[in-house]
Amino acid sequence: MHSIIHNLPARVSLCLTPLLLSNTATMQSFSAPSVSLLLLPLPLLLLVLFSSLLLLLFLQWRHDPVDKRLPPGSMGWPYIGETLKHYTENPNSFFSIRQKRYGDIFKTHILGCPCVIISSPEAARIVLVTRAHLFKPTYPPSKEKMIGPEALFFQQGAHHARLKKLVQASLLPSAIRESVSEIEQIVLKLLPTWENSTVTTLQEMKRYAFDVAMISAFGDGWCLEMEGIKNLYQCLEKGYNSMPLDLPGTPFRKAMKARKLLNETLRRLIEKRRESRKQGGGLLGALLGAKDHKLSHLSDSEIADNIIGVIFAAHDTTASVLTWVLKYLHDNGELLEAVMKEQEGIQRRIVEGNRELTWDDTRHMPLTSRVIQETLRTASILSFTFREAVEDVEFEGYIIPKGWKVLPLFRSIHHCADFFPQPEKFDPSRFEVPPRPNTYMPFGIGVHSCPGSELAKLEMLVLLHHLTTTYRWKVVGDEDGIQYGPFPVPKRGLPLKVTPRNKKAI
Numbered sequence: 371m372h373s374i375i376h377n378l379p380a381r382v383s384l385c386l387t388p389l390l391l392s393n394t395a396t397m398q399s400f401s402a403p404s405v406s407l408l409l410l411p412l413p414l415l416l417l418v419l420f421s422s423l424l425l426l427l428f429l430q431w432r433h434d435p436v437d438k439r440l441p442p443g444s445m446g447w448p449y450i451g452e453t454l455k456h457y458t459e460n461p462n463s464f465f466s467i468r469q470k471r472y473g474d475i476f477k478t479h480i481l482g483c484p485c486v487i488i489s490s491p492e493a494a495r496i497v498l499v500t501r502a503h504l505f506k507p508t509y510p511p512s513k514e515k516m517i518g519p520e521a522l523f524f525q526q527g528a529h530h531a532r533l534k535k536l537v538q539a540s541l542l543p544s545a546i547r548e549s550v551s552e553i554e555q556i557v558l559k560l561l562p563t564w565e566n567s568t569v570t571t572l573q574e575m576k577r578y579a580f581d582v583a584m585i586s587a588f589g590d591g592w593c594l595e596m597e598g599i600k601n602l603y604q605c606l607e608k609g610y611n612s613m614p615l616d617l618p619g620t621p622f623r624k625a626m627k628a629r630k631l632l633n634e635t636l637r638r639l640i641e642k643r644r645e646s647r648k649q650g651g652g653l654l655g656a657l658l659g660a661k662d663h664k665l666s667h668l669s670d671s672e673i674a675d676n677i678i679g680v681i682f683a684a685h686d687t688t689a690s691v692l693t694w695v696l697k698y699l700h701d702n703g704e705l706l707e708a709v710m711k712e713q714e715g716i717q718r719r720i721v722e723g724n725r726e727l728t729w730d731d732t733r734h735m736p737l738t739s740r741v742i743q744e745t746l747r748t749a750s751i752l753s754f755t756f757r758e759a760v761e762d763v764e765f766e767g768y769i770i771p772k773g774w775k776v777l778p779l780f781r782s783i784h785h786c787a788d789f790f791p792q793p794e795k796f797d798p799s800r801f802e803v804p805p806r807p808n809t810y811m812p813f814g815i816g817v818h819s820c821p822g823s824e825l826a827k828l829e830m831l832v833l834l835h836h837l838t839t840t841y842r843w844k845v846v847g848d849e850d851g852i853q854y855g856p857f858p859v860p861k862r863g864l865p866l867k868v869t870p871r872n873k874k875a876i
């Protein structure tokens with residue numbers, strides 16, 4: 371899933387101490403000057419000893435005995451590693467500079483962890499698919515606690531496979547095709563609120579993606595608990611992206627409180643559905659059904675964690691991608707015209723048939739679909755994912771020690787000119803032919819790949835259908851940067867002025 375702050379490196383302190391004591395060569399070289407050292411004034415003596423200790427730590431850090439078999443790269447300074455550089459440099463150039471220097475596999479030390487960074491499709495496939503059992507998903511404990519430790523992302527092996535099947539069942543095309551009309555209703559309510567005003571695209575897309583996520587979690591139909599869930603979730607989200615400081619008044623403490631209340635609300639909802647003997651729709655219905663039919667034994671907290679997990683995974687991601695779609699279409703006028711034409715064709719058929727937008731319509735939007743594919747590649751909002759080696763792993767001639775993090779860089783692969791010529795150019799036509807295997811993975815690959823990819827694409831298509839046939843939009847201001855929060859999005863969330871289209875033109 372979608373965030374990147376990690377545990378402190380127990381391994382660093384554990385591996386430094388015994389080596390300091392057993393490195394006899396270093397100890398001997400320190401014994402000769404020891405007599406003369408005793409003649410120094412105490413403060414100076416302490417300074418010399420402290421500097422020597424630092425030097426020793428530094429030498430040890432840079433010349434680990436297993437270093438030769440570790441991938442190339444710099445571990446930076448003791449303890450802080452290259453974290454400062456990671457924060458001060460643009461995250462993408464931090465990786466690309468090192469990739470140029472060391473190749474497709476290199477080591478570094480960031481955010482408190484020794485890491486191996488990989489950016490070749492073959493290596494990514496090994497970590498995420500063929501030897502996935504050796505690389506477990508890894509998240510900071512505070513994040514895991516907030517989403518719920520029993521959510522899909524954190525599971526492994528047979529238990530993960532069983533849970534994934536249940537979650538995936540409610541997100542397959544056969545399950546979501548019935549939700550087109552509900553998604554369309556959300557769009558038709560949302561878009562008029564943008565008319566003739568300046569909106570922050572990211573905020574609006576979050577509203578939209580959240581409402582769609584609620585449908586996928588609970589099915590259609592509003593109930594009393596929904597409003598409460600919405601408010602509590604917003605509080606949870608604020609805390610998720612804050613420092614994990616469990617002190618009175620901090621966003622983290624408030625979020626943990628909201629998480630507890632969310633659990634209670636969800637339990638009430640589960641109880642209500644059970645009492646009425648209607649398991650209802652959405653993921654909740656699927657999970658309750660599994661329990662009722664004794665196919666598997668999901669506890670209430672397991673159900674709650676997975677509902678929160680899916681809402682979490684579904685909404686910021688899709689909202690960020692949609693924000694980029696609007697930016698790219700705005701900046702590429704001819705492309706926007708072509709997309710409008712495609713959507714007008716669909717609209718004509720809908721008007722002629724006196725009907726609503728259907729799932730089949732969304733299967734006949736090839737250009738709009740390629741725009742979405744190219745946006746997912748260019749923006750690569752999930753630049754990379756995290757895994758952790760569960761044992762010492764031999765990998766392409768190197769050793770990845772147990773406990774080290776492994777980061778497959780989706781973004782580097784998506785921006786490699788060997789696979790995507792002129793990678794910085796926004797060019798949906800490149801997807802007229804399928805990309806080479808394992809070079810395009812905006813939804814991940816392997817056992818933990820995204821179960822919500824079809825829903826995400828569907829909701830983007832439905833929104834683009836109505837937006838392009840009814841409105842025009844213009845970016846306000848000429849700031850052309852990127853902000854991270856937590857995903858990369860256009861500066862200030864892309865403020866837009868939205869106006870109705872001249873209907874005669876359709």
Ligand code: HEM
Pocket residue numbers: 371507522523524534537541583586679680683684685687688691751752755756811812813814815817818819820821822823825826
């Ligand atoms: C454009 C929007 C989205 C993008 C770019 C995206 C991307 C991803 C990626 C790359 C992963 C794999 C992470 C890894 O391997 O560590 C993932 C996992 C996941 N996504 Fe999405 N996602 C999106 C939307 C959604 C939606 C709409 C849902 C649900 C309705 C969803 C639910 C999940 C879940 C539950 C997982 C965890 C799967 C597992 O651990 O087995 N995502 N997503």
